[in-house]
Amino acid sequence: MVQFILRRLFLLIFVAVGILILTFAMTRAIPGDPCTAMLGEKATPQTCKLFLERFGLNDNIVVQFVKYAGNLLQGNLGTSIKDSRDVTDILAERLPMTFELTVFSMAFASVFGVALGVISAVKRNSAADVGAMIFANLGVSMPIFWLGLLLAYIFALTLRGTPFQLPPSARITAGTDLPSLLKVWGMEDAAGLKRFIVLMLSNSVLFSSLVQGKLDVFVDTLRHLILPAITVGTIPMAIIARMTRGAMLDALTQDYIRVARAKGLAEFTVIMKHAFRNALVPIITVIGLQFGGLLSGAVLTETTFSLPGIGTKLVDAIFSRDYPVVQAFVVVIAFVFVLVNLFVDLSYAYLNPRIRAQ
Amino acid sequence: MNRSKLFSAVSLAAASAMLLAACGAATPAPTAVPPTVAPAATAVPATAAPKPTVAPTAAPAAFVGDKLAAPDCNYGGSMKAIEAVDATTVKFTLCAPDPAFPQKITGSSFNILSKDDIAKTGGDAKKIGENPVGTGPYILKEWKHGDSLTFTANPNWWGGAVANKQLVIRWSKEAAQALLELQSGNADNITKVATEDFDTVAKDKNLKLIPVEGLNIFYVGFNVNTPPFDNEMVRQAFAMAIDRAKIVKDYYPEGSTVANGFIPPSFKPGPSPDIKWYDYNADKAKQMLVDAKFDFNQEIPLSYRQVVRVYLPSVDKVAQEIQAQFKKIGVKIKLTPKESGTFIKSSTEGKEPFHLLGWGADYPDATNFIDYHFGAEHKQFGKAFPDILEQIKVGATNSDVAVRQAAYDKINTMLKQHVPVIPVANGYSAQAFRADVTNPIANPVSSTDFWMIKGAKDTFVSVQSGEPISLDCADETDGETFQACDQIFEKLLGFKPGTVELKPLLATAYKANADASEWTFTLRPNVKFSNGAAFTANDVVASFARQWDASNPAHKGDTATFDYWASYFGGFLNAKK
Numbered sequence: 001m002v003q004f005i006l007r008r009l010f011l012l013i014f015v016a017v018g019i020l021i022l023t024f025a026m027t028r029a030i031p032g033d034p035c036t037a038m039l040g041e042k043a044t045p046q047t048c049k050l051f052l053e054r055f056g057l058n059d060n061i062v063v064q065f066v067k068y069a070g071n072l073l074q075g076n077l078g079t080s081i082k083d084s085r086d087v088t089d090i091l092a093e094r095l096p097m098t099f100e101l102t103v104f105s106m107a108f109a110s111v112f113g114v115a116l117g118v119i120s121a122v123k124r125n126s127a128a129d130v131g132a133m134i135f136a137n138l139g140v141s142m143p144i145f146w147l148g149l150l151l152a153y154i155f156a157l158t159l160r161g162t163p164f165q166l167p168p169s170a171r172i173t174a175g176t177d178l179p180s181l182l183k184v185w186g187m188e189d190a191a192g193l194k195r196f197i198v199l200m201l202s203n204s205v206l207f208s209s210l211v212q213g214k215l216d217v218f219v220d221t222l223r224h225l226i227l228p229a230i231t232v233g234t235i236p237m238a239i240i241a242r243m244t245r246g247a248m249l250d251a252l253t254q255d256y257i258r259v260a261r262a263k264g265l266a267e268f269t270v271i272m273k274h275a276f277r278n279a280l281v282p283i284i285t286v287i288g289l290q291f292g293g294l295l296s297g298a299v300l301t302e303t304t305f306s307l308p309g310i311g312t313k314l315v316d317a318i319f320s321r322d323y324p325v326v327q328a329f330v331v332v333i334a335f336v337f338v339l340v341n342l343f344v345d346l347s348y349a350y351l352n353p354r355i356r357a358q
Numbered sequence: 359m360n361r362s363k364l365f366s367a368v369s370l371a372a373a374s375a376m377l378l379a380a381c382g383a384a385t386p387a388p389t390a391v392p393p394t395v396a397p398a399a400t401a402v403p404a405t406a407a408p409k410p411t412v413a414p415t416a417a418p419a420a421f422v423g424d425k426l427a428a429p430d431c432n433y434g435g436s437m438k439a440i441e442a443v444d445a446t447t448v449k450f451t452l453c454a455p456d457p458a459f460p461q462k463i464t465g466s467s468f469n470i471l472s473k474d475d476i477a478k479t480g481g482d483a484k485k486i487g488e489n490p491v492g493t494g495p496y497i498l499k500e501w502k503h504g505d506s507l508t509f510t511a512n513p514n515w516w517g518g519a520v521a522n523k524q525l526v527i528r529w530s531k532e533a534a535q536a537l538l539e540l541q542s543g544n545a546d547n548i549t550k551v552a553t554e555d556f557d558t559v560a561k562d563k564n565l566k567l568i569p570v571e572g573l574n575i576f577y578v579g580f581n582v583n584t585p586p587f588d589n590e591m592v593r594q595a596f597a598m599a600i601d602r603a604k605i606v607k608d609y610y611p612e613g614s615t616v617a618n619g620f621i622p623p624s625f626k627p628g629p630s631p632d633i634k635w636y637d638y639n640a641d642k643a644k645q646m647l648v649d650a651k652f653d654f655n656q657e658i659p660l661s662y663r664q665v666v667r668v669y670l671p672s673v674d675k676v677a678q679e680i681q682a683q684f685k686k687i688g689v690k691i692k693l694t695p696k697e698s699g700t701f702i703k704s705s706t707e708g709k710e711p712f713h714l715l716g717w718g719a720d721y722p723d724a725t726n727f728i729d730y731h732f733g734a735e736h737k738q739f740g741k742a743f744p745d746i747l748e749q750i751k752v753g754a755t756n757s758d759v760a761v762r763q764a765a766y767d768k769i770n771t772m773l774k775q776h777v778p779v780i781p782v783a784n785g786y787s788a789q790a791f792r793a794d795v796t797n798p799i800a801n802p803v804s805s806t807d808f809w810m811i812k813g814a815k816d817t818f819v820s821v822q823s824g825e826p827i828s829l830d831c832a833d834e835t836d837g838e839t840f841q842a843c844d845q846i847f848e849k850l851l852g853f854k855p856g857t858v859e860l861k862p863l864l865a866t867a868y869k870a871n872a873d874a875s876e877w878t879f880t881l882r883p884n885v886k887f888s889n890g891a892a893f894t895a896n897d898v899v900a901s902f903a904r905q906w907d908a909s910n911p912a913h914k915g916d917t918a919t920f921d922y923w924a925s926y927f928g929g930f931l932n933a934k935k
Contacts, residue, residue, distance in 0.1 A: 031700045035699075037699045039835055044706070047921050047925075048703075052916055083828055130835070148532060150393075157538065168538045168542050170505070170539075174528060175508060175526050304535060309502070309504075314530075316531075
């Protein structure tokens, strides 16, 4: 098992090199350059010459890649062309938001998706089954940005003044006082990995508010997360529900289920212990794949809800041709995707002894 | 060590290295370009000077005024000297007359920073933004990157108390989402209302729509060197073939106007009301094209970028409308939308023979529109017209408004004659406020004066369309960044709310010599920075010198391009060759 994990980690090196080359080439293939993208009609040839020289963008593309790869090996993701800030800092600020959103939406999608799928399969061809599957199909068909705006409209405007009112955007209420953990812990001068980790923790508003004992901020943050999480999670929930239903239907027709029932086991035990557990492999696969999809879904949802995650920053960076930010963010997203897939593969072994034996 | 163990060890080491790299644990390699080494000193060292390029002049007892001067005017720029005459007087000497100098320095790029803070931060935009020290109405409380900026009142502000205890600036790229914020009461103001939302806001009793005058121009441009546009008659015919009134009526928000010339209506000197642009006349246009032996079989590409601007809020629809209007007279137009950066580059280089573009005012003076576009160095429209160049010289080098207006009247006539561009529209924009906001006001060219706008709660929340890039606006160009900077910093001069009329800020008075090549500003006394330090003329010199002098240690900013300085005053002193 350990060898299997290490072999997969070793293969990650090649994946990493591939990702680096691809993202580097793709960002450079975007038409235009950072100067004209940022200055628009105010860009003059003289200004752009200075600008591109300043960031080494006049160099040969191979030279640029070698410099980039060299810096990366030293742990330096570069400096944002747009605002001259360390990309590592920007990552540390943005990742926690997307992570919180992804976890909440994944939890929403998994819990509701699996529940709907199981109910649908157990109550096959009933009104509950038809209703659940109509709901699932609607979920898959709905454009994320439209659903986001619709939910925001309903919960922020239509239900305004009721207990169900929810904020239409932002991470926390404007003007909320939540100091950075760097300040709270007196680590403003911290650098390197230490700074990265504390920044990450600090920008996880849920964590930071809890650590600082600010329950009102914690609750406020949760309220701000509800609509985006539902928006991002709806499509995966629908897909998980359909996959769960299919896998459960398949499992419920197997001989061992008949045997379990013949033994006189309670129906709940038969469904959850025998059918559901055996149906889990394809469900876990689809959940893993959806996790990667959630990251891309977060790009749209964060824009719709003005959330400071990697999605909004990535869109902004692409439009302003901020190459270091685009590269770093794409690399991180790709790595997360690869790691989640690795985790899913490992979970097969845990769930299915036959795979473990192989 | 057997093969599999070796394999495992290598894998573990590689994975660890990658993890460390991703986390940024190692020492980052510097990517910033080191400051340029100063060539021969150009500052005028009147006394034994410290290292900085700004050197004290002959010193009065209490105040040592700084001065920076170019040895001559051959370095490529138009600034000759900046001098702190005394603690409350600063003098700018230019290489050539510039009647628009006061308007130019109203830009947020010319905010005044504290000399000490410039030295302390080394002019690094990032460091300036960490603890910005200004003289403006607000001080920065916190910048949650990606989320919001929070300001509180500056207790040292010379203007007195601000209307709101706390100001929060947030941002949203989506206009519909920003409007939802306003409608739901989560924001007090949105700085941009989408064209299609004007009606919604106007009809909502909980909101107030504040239209903002369009200090901009949307135009159809030609390269007059490229056939068939090398024929003046063809260009004139094209000018008559476009129904500009229909375009404005159908695709622009209420308040927008059909452009009668290239300069926005409220500029003085500016447009010439007596000189009317060509009326729409399709029949005459077609006849003129026949007379000019225009080839009706050719397909003419019309290039543009699909970027929404106040001057062109419905890009594709307007392009299609123009295509349809030309079809009526038998001219085939092929629409060729291009990526924004590529289009800007090629149009600037004169490689777009027939294109759509626009311009928004940087400062309210005709020079910002006419001189920039039709000056000798601008290649967008092909060869420059000598008669226009001659009048540009008159208009740009004379401080007498009447003489300047006469020059621009001639230019407006010549533009109508030569038609390097067809001016189409001056697009209006709008801000929206909650109805319970007191004194809502929007400025056409400068940032919003939040200090005088009172919300219903202690915290006033404004939503703009993008996050500021930094809080060192000397080296920035976008309105969202300026909006944030202008709450903290001030310029010598500003604009009266809602107008383009100059008003004193850090300078209470100014005067020019006869040919407008020397400008002397009297500074407001007893002004303090937010950190309690006194504001003097040396702060003004330091703020300008760090932009002008490329060898100044503080010539850093964000990208070290200082675009507005370069655009207004040409080259940098001591620039690397």
